[in-house]
Amino acid sequence: MLSSCVRLVSLKFHPPRSLVSRKFQAFQFLVSSPSRPFMDLKALVSSLNDFASLSLAENWDNVGLLVEPSPPHTVKTLLLTNDLTEEVMEEALQKKADLILSYHPPIFRPLKRITWKTWKERLVIRALENRIGIYSPHTAYDALPQGVNNWLAKGLGGCTSLPIHPSKAPSYPTIGTHRVEFNINDTPSMDKFMSAVKEIPEVSITTFSARNDGEEQIRVSLNCTQKALLQVVAFLSENSRLYQKTEILSLEKPLLLNTGMGRSCTLDESVSLATMIERIKGHLKLPHVRLALGAGKTLESKVRVVALCAGAGSSVLQGVEADLYLTGEMSHHDVLDAAAQGINVILCDHSNTERGFLSELQDTLAVHLENKVNIILSETDRDPLQVV
Ligand SMILES: [Zn+2]
Numbered sequence: 001m002l003s004s005c006v007r008l009v010s011l012k013f014h015p016p017r018s019l020v021s022r023k024f025q026a027f028q029f030l031v032s033s034p035s036r037p038f039m040d041l042k043a044l045v046s047s048l049n050d051f052a053s054l055s056l057a058e059n060w061d062n063v064g065l066l067v068e069p070s071p072p073h074t075v076k077t078l079l080l081t082n083d084l085t086e087e088v089m090e091e092a093l094q095k096k097a098d099l100i101l102s103y104h105p106p107i108f109r110p111l112k113r114i115t116w117k118t119w120k121e122r123l124v125i126r127a128l129e130n131r132i133g134i135y136s137p138h139t140a141y142d143a144l145p146q147g148v149n150n151w152l153a154k155g156l157g158g159c160t161s162l163p164i165h166p167s168k169a170p171s172y173p174t175i176g177t178h179r180v181e182f183n184i185n186d187t188p189s190m191d192k193f194m195s196a197v198k199e200i201p202e203v204s205i206t207t208f209s210a211r212n213d214g215e216e217q218i219r220v221s222l223n224c225t226q227k228a229l230l231q232v233v234a235f236l237s238e239n240s241r242l243y244q245k246t247e248i249l250s251l252e253k254p255l256l257l258n259t260g261m262g263r264s265c266t267l268d269e270s271v272s273l274a275t276m277i278e279r280i281k282g283h284l285k286l287p288h289v290r291l292a293l294g295a296g297k298t299l300e301s302k303v304r305v306v307a308l309c310a311g312a313g314s315s316v317l318q319g320v321e322a323d324l325y326l327t328g329e330m331s332h333h334d335v336l337d338a339a340a341q342g343i344n345v346i347l348c349d350h351s352n353t354e355r356g357f358l359s360e361l362q363d364t365l366a367v368h369l370e371n372k373v374n375i376i377l378s379e380t381d382r383d384p385l386q387v388v
Contacts, residue, residue: 037372041065041073041099041133044373048101048135051368055170056143056259062105067127067134075099075133080362081378082355084134086119089126091380097132103148103354105136141357143167145258146364148310151357152326155283156276156306158268163260164307164316168253175204176223180232182246183210183217189242190218196235200228212245223251262309262316270304273297273344276324284352288387292335292345294323303344310353328353351383 039047045065057063075098081088084102092100106123114121127134141147143163153161184190190207197203203224210219224232229248236243271279277299281289294301303323309316313327314334325338328350338345362375369375 037374038074038076039369039372041068041075042071044075044078044099044369045135047369048137051365052137052140052144052147053170054137054140056167057138057140058261061139062108063136063138063140065133065135066105066107067124067132069128069131069133073098073131073133075373077374077376078365079376079378080358080365081381082351082358083381084123085381086122087380088378089123089132091378092132093126093130095376097376099133099135100127101135101137103136103138103141103358104351105138106134139261141361142261142310143259146360148354148357149261149263149308151360152283152308152310152353153263153265153306155280156265156267156308156326157271157279159265159306160268161263161265163258164262164264164309164320166255166257166260169256170253172251172253174223174251175202176225176228177251178224178226178229179249179251180222180224180229180236180246181219181249182236182243183212183219184243185215185217189239190220192239192242193220193235197222197232200224200231203228203232217244262307262313262320264320264322265306265308267304267306270302272299273301273303273324274299276303276306277346280326280346280348284348284356286348286352290347292339292347294339294342294344296342297344301344308353310357311350326353349383349385355381355383 049064054063077095077097078099078101079088079092079095079097080101080103082103084100084104084106088100088102106120111121111124114124116122116125123134126132142149144150149163150161153159184193194205197205203222205223206221208219208221210217222232233248236246273293277289277291281287293299301323305322306324306326307317307320307322308326311328312330313325314330317325317327317330317338318334322343324344324346326346326348328348330338330345330347335345335347358377362377366375
């Protein structure tokens with residue numbers, strides 16, 4: 001059908017061979033993929049940032065769009081991987097991926113040159129030469145309520161889980177980062193203050209009546225930025241006899257209770273350590289995990305509270321009360337510390353506690369991106385360590 005149509009065109013118009021070839025290619029594209037979805041990279045990145053705000057990532061992290069081919073860049077195929085190794089890059093080329101979402105950022109330390117010498121540099125070269133973008137969400141996905149740590153917690157059985165370190169909301173609930181409160185004796189002093197601050201941008205003021213030593217006063221509450229704070233305090237200092245009981249408060253961003261690093265999981269019903277080990281192996285599809293028994297514990301000891309952290313959990317888990325720590329890797333001395341406190345430790349190797357999340361992500365991202373992009377999972381991505 002396709003070839004006869006092309007022949008018809010060719011017979012009717014007798015166009016040059018090169019034109020037939022181009023028409024054929026265009027026609028083939030229309031027939032084989034009549035509405036093949038795609039997204040412009042900018043729109044896709046914006047949508048990914050909506051899915052997980054990069055403000056949730058840790059300060060030390062390097063997240064977001066790390067490699068960008070020159071615009072416009074159309075993304076039809078998005079490859080998900082835990083680690084972007086050279087093997088995974090080869091797979092991305094074969095599968096014609098236009099964007100790689102690598103959970104771990106393949107560029108972390110600054111690169112001073114882009115040569116063929118080291119594998120990280122080669123990744124950047126191959127990505128740009130083949131017009132493949134690289135995006136990394138890393139700790140932003142750790143923090144998400146539907147993120148990596150929540151996925152890890154699903155292997156424990158029925159439980160209630162809360163972040164060990166809750167994230168803070170990306171913005172302040174009110175204008176400014178600071179609040180200044182003070183009392184004013186009379187209306188002229190209030191007017192003097194109002195005329196002084198009206199020149200200062202980003203200030204919001206509320207007033208209410210207050211009593212000081214039986215005397216009626218006006219209590220002023222002023223929210224402002226850190227920059228405006230200096231101007232406000234300078235004015236108050238210059239006129240200190242007019243303004244009393246001054247307090248300066250640093251405002252905190254509100255905590256997001258279901259978002260953050262690590263999870264403390266309280267099981268609905270406690271189980272033996274042996275049962276928990278089997279559950280974890282099943283969830284992570286691992287034949288082996290490494291166990292450090294807590295002091296005085298056996299495989300029959302009950303587990304009720306599990307503190308977990310995907311990847312390298314030492315810093316997040318340190319000092320957390322639990323029957324069991326579950327993570328990818330911890331230093332020898334941190335394992336000794338935990339075990340001495342009677343806490344069992346299960347280590348699964350770093351990326352084994354992360355990679356399984358990508359299957360869930362494939363489905364949730366497909367919905368979030370309204371199936372406009374073909375999302376595929378890397379088949380070559382794996383933990384570099386294996387038990388032999
Ligand atoms: Zn990791």
